[in-house]
Amino acid sequence: MIGNLAKMVFGTPNDRKVKGTRPLVARINALEEQFAALTDQGLIDKTDEFKARVAKGEALDAILPEAFANCREGARRGLGLRAFDVQLMGGIFLHDGNIAEMKTGEGKTLVATFPAYLNALSGKGVHVVTVNDYLAKRDAVWMSKVFAQLGMTCGVVVPFQPEAEKRQAYACDVTYATNNELGFDYLRDNMKGSVAEMVQRGHNFAIVDEVDSILIDEARTPLIISGPSQDRSELYKVLDAYVPLLTPEHYKLDEKSRNATFTEEGNEFLEQRLSADGVLPEGQTLYDPESTTIVHHANQALRAHKLFLRDQHYMIREGEVALIDEFTGRMMKGRRLSDGLHQAIEAKEGVEIQPENVTLASVTFQNYFRLYDRLSGMTGTASTEAEEFAEIYKLGVVEVPTNRGIARIDDHDRVYRTAGEKFAAVIEAIKEAHAKGQPTLVGTTSIEKSEMLSEMLKKDGVPHNVLNARQHEAEAQIVADAGKPGTVTIATNMAGRGTDIQLGGNVEMKVMDALKADPDADPDALRAQIEATHAADKQAVLAAGGLFVLGTERHESRRIDNQLRGRSGRQGDPGRSLFFLSLDDDLMRIFGSERLDKVLSTLGMKEGEAIIHPWVNKSLERAQAKVEGRNFDIRKQLLKFDDVMNDQRKAIFGQRREIMDSDEVGEITADMRHQVIDDLIDDHMPPRSYADQWDADGLKTAIRERVNLNLPIPDWAAEEGVDQDIMRERVTEASDRYMADKAAAFGPETMVQIEKQVLLQQIDQKWRDHLMTLDHLRSVVGFRGYAQRDPLSEYKTEAFQLFEALLDGLRFDVTQRLCQIRPLTEAEREDMLRQMAQQQKAAQADLTMEHDGETQGDQPAPAPSAPPAPVERAASRNPAFDEADPATWGTPSRNDPCPCGSGKKFKHCHGAI
Incomplete structure (x- = not known):
């Protein structure tokens, strides 16, 4: 009560932030006439002037009003669009390193050009990040018209792009790319042999579109560059055959934490079958260390069967298991589950089992995007995750006001007893909206449910479109048509990503389709005809109540529900949203549906009746908030573990970069060699030991193996007055002379290249092995909790010890390789x-x-x-x-x-x- 009263008097923190930008927006508006009077070349000259001022040390904040005014004029000339004041506000918040929450249809794509242009003036490049290749290409082509008016270059990075093109795209002032490609290019760059081969030129400023999808939903997904390891196809098939034989007492299923484990009875059953079939050697049990691999893959087989559902979590496409993004419903091409889980699903589905991979390099999106000097983001739904954005990425969330007020009506949820009753009510609601010409967007949570609903509509003769991972390629076209009168569109949590649902249909898409059908038609006449038809269609849809968004289930995350709801009511359009739920839904079933079922039974609800009350909505939101909180805790804990590896990754990648940049690496290799000699002498001639305790013969052998020198160590050790320091000095001087002679034989330039190649190869090999060891450590360190020890502290300690071992091994191997290399005679x-x-x-x-063999005989010779x-x-x-x-x-x-x-x-x- 007191809090609400205070808000009425002082306003919310968000209101104060928005209010704080109004003077700056007023300054930009005051410059509009001045910049409108400039010629096209005048806009470009202004860009050159701004660059010169920044180069002299002027702050970007000081140039912001003029730069934004110039950019607004460039957009007006290049695209015919004049940015609204709220779009300028969004650009200001992005430049300040915030997440701008802007509703659907508010023009986020154009908003990004303002901070991108301003920050590109430094000459260090700006990355605009999107969620898929289609959007990256579309936005780059579209917004390049703005940047061209301003004398700025704009590029796009896509998968399988030639290295030269990719390097050129990154060299542009503004580069559009997907989050995946940026991360993979970062990893690939840090596996290159020279700076000239690298494509990225640093991490200055990034604007992340759909920031909640990339930095929250995909935060736990590591990007991994991998190579093949040994093939275990038969083991997967054998273990897969046992899972259907299990009974409920053999395993425990925890849907809340998405985990499946064998019970004691299950382990006994599995052990008996494995022993009987000869998979487990005689006398060996599942509890023996030698059985670790079998136990691991048995657990993965259980998870594949009990937790991963076809057409919900994955689909079979062209004989392969393709994962489905649970947040967007999109097929994740090229993505594979790690630790043998993907292979377990392949065995379950009877498709070809691809071999497991060994990690060569990896990074999570959390740690990749924290590389940028400045980071910002845009989305329509971020406020529910504001705490995570602030804690993990140091990003504030600001809700930018809409250009026009929201006229959408959000009805209370309708809760039914059973799924059958719910879907019957859904069909009736769709038919009612379709009959009056109201376009309907139906949200489902899986491919299976979208296709089931499609079959039900077919039986009732309702024409409709289905948008899920199977129709991924047609996404833009289906969404563009979703606002036409009476259109029914069924979508899996991906409604309209990147393409607005415009009432009456999308004029641009209609014009493009018409020109494809009749390339010889007059574009202007065609557009005029389509716009006239569109105006009539839009009026019909407005009269019917605008876009009707119908949700068939609540998602675990409120953001996904809000994304679906937000497709309706863009730019002040009317609209309506309504969710239909049942006690059989996953969220209701897992979080307290039994209690609600008793309440409904007590109320004596009849079949087909629904309960509609604000309390139900609040109860569901609390359940969703619990799930979001738990997922945040998981991501936070995983980040703590990944931070350990991230510090080591930055050290290794930084060392690689120094080596590639350096024209002289002799000092590095000499220091390594001297350290190896010190270690060998300390091992065989321990400090504060007597001469009769020294192992002179062992030291001679070790020096010969590691440094390739045959020195009279025993004779030196027998001399009067020789101690460890004198021995160290003699061996070091001998090794320096030996390497100096080798450098003279090869030539100084050649020797530098040899040293660089050996250093980089050994660093890469050691890092690959280290990553595998850390993966294994991470998979078992959780058990330390049973011994009352903190797994994270244990992981940090052991990971540091392993990293020290990596550096020791690196010194020894580099020294050995360099000392053994010699020129050919x-x-x-x-x-x-x-x-x-x-x-x-x-x-x-x-x-x-x-x-000759091909041209013999009476048959005509085939093509060579x-x-x-x-x-x-x-x-x-x-x-x-x-x-x-x-x-x-x-x-x-x-x-x-x-x-x-x-x-x-x-x-x-x-x-x-």
Whole structure:
């Protein structure tokens, strides 16, 4: 009561933030006439002027009013759109490093151009992040017209883009890209062999569209670059066959935490079957350390069967298991579940089992986006997650007022006893809206339910469109048509992402379709005709009450419900939203439906009747808030674990970058060699020990193995007055002379390249092994809790010890490799060239025989085929290639053919050393 009274007097914190931008918006508006009077070249000249002022040290905040005024004029000339005051407010909040919550249809795409333009003046580049490739390409093409008017370059990054194009796109002032591609390019850049091969040029400022989807929903999803490991297809199939034989007492299912585990009875049953079938060796139990792999994959098989449902969590497409994003309903192409879970689902569905992968590099979206110097975001639904944005990303959430007031009517939920009663009521509501010409958008939570509802509508003769992961490619067209009179659209939690549902239909899409059908038509006449028809359709829809959003189930997250509801009522349009629920729904069933069922029974509700009351809405929102809170706690805990790896990742990637940037890495390798010598002497001649306790022979052997020097260590140790410091000095001087002679033999420039290649290869190899070890540690460290020890503290301690071991191993391996490399002798070089000539001659003979064989007989000769593999390998070998000398390998990228001529990719051949 007191809080509400205070808000009435002082306003909410959000109101005060919005009010604080009004003087700045007024200054931008005051400059509008001045910038409107400039020529097209005048706008570009202004950009050059702003860049010069920033270069001299003027703050971006000081230039903001002029830059925004210039950008507004550029948008008016390039797109024919004049930004509203609320769009300028959104741009100001984004520049200040906030999340701007703007309702659907308020023009977020245009809003992003203002802070993007301002921050690009520094010359460091700006990334505008979208959720899919279609939106990235569409927004880049559309908004590039604005940036072109201002003399700015605009690029787009998409998957499978040639490296040169991608590098050029990142070099632009403003770059549009998906979150996935940005993360993967970051990882790929940190696996490159030189700075020239890298495509990204830093992380200055990012504007994340659909920020809640990327930084909340996908925060727990790591981006992983991986390579194949050993094939365990048979083990997956064997374990999969046991799961259907299990009875309910064999396992426990916890739907709230989405977990499935074997009970004691289940373990006994599994052990008996595995022993009987010979999978478990005689005398071995599931509790033995040797059974860890079997137990792990048995648990994954159980989860695959009991927790992952076809057409809800995944679908079968072209013989492969394709995951479905539970938040958007989109198919996640190329994504795979880790730890053998994806393989377990493949075994369950009887499709080809792809081998598990070993992680080469990984990063989570949480840690990738925290790399940026400045971060901001846009979405229609962020306020429910404001606490998480503030705590994890240091981002404030500001609700930007709509340009026109919201006229949508949000009805109270209708709760039915059973799913059958609910869907019967849903069909009746759809038919009623369809009959009066009101467009209806129906939200479902899975492909299965959307298709079930589709079948019910077909039986009743109601025409409709279905939008789910199966119709992913047609998304934009279906959504563009969803506002036409009487149209019924069924969607799986993805209603309208990126494409507005405009009442009467989307004029631009109609014009494009008409021009495709008749390319020779006059575009202006066609547009005038379509706009006339559209005006009549829009009036009919307005008269029918606007877009009707009908939800068939509440989602775990309030944001997803709000996204669906927000499709209606854009730009002050009328509309209506209503959710139909039943006690059989997942959310109701898991969170207290028994108590509500008793209440409904007590009230004596008849079949087909619904309970409608604000208390029900509040109760459901509390349940959703509980789930959101629990998910936040999980993400926060996972971030704490990932932060440990992230600190190490930044150290390793930073070291790689220093090595690639440096023209002289001799000091690094010399320090490593000296440290190795120190460690070897300390091991064999411990400090404060007597001469008769030294292991001189062992030290001689170790120096020969690690530093490739055959030194008279025992003789030196026998000398009077020799101690550890003198021994260290002699061995170090001998190793320095040895490496100096080697550098002279190779040549200084060649030696630098050799040192760089060896350093980078060894860092990459050690980091790959380290990632695997950390994965294993993370999977078992949770059990430390049973011993009253904090798993996170244990993980931090052991991860640090493992990282120290990585650095020690790196020093030893780099030193050993560099000390063993030597130039080829003249005889060896002549022998290598002779062998290469013989290989090429044999390859040419093979090619001739292959051609002759194809033209024999009475059949007409087919088109010449590609040469056989040996010819390709011989032809692609670098003549100067020296197995022992990385300097002769050139600088192939990881996916180029290996210069040794093996025919393999470099990363799978000498690049993997």
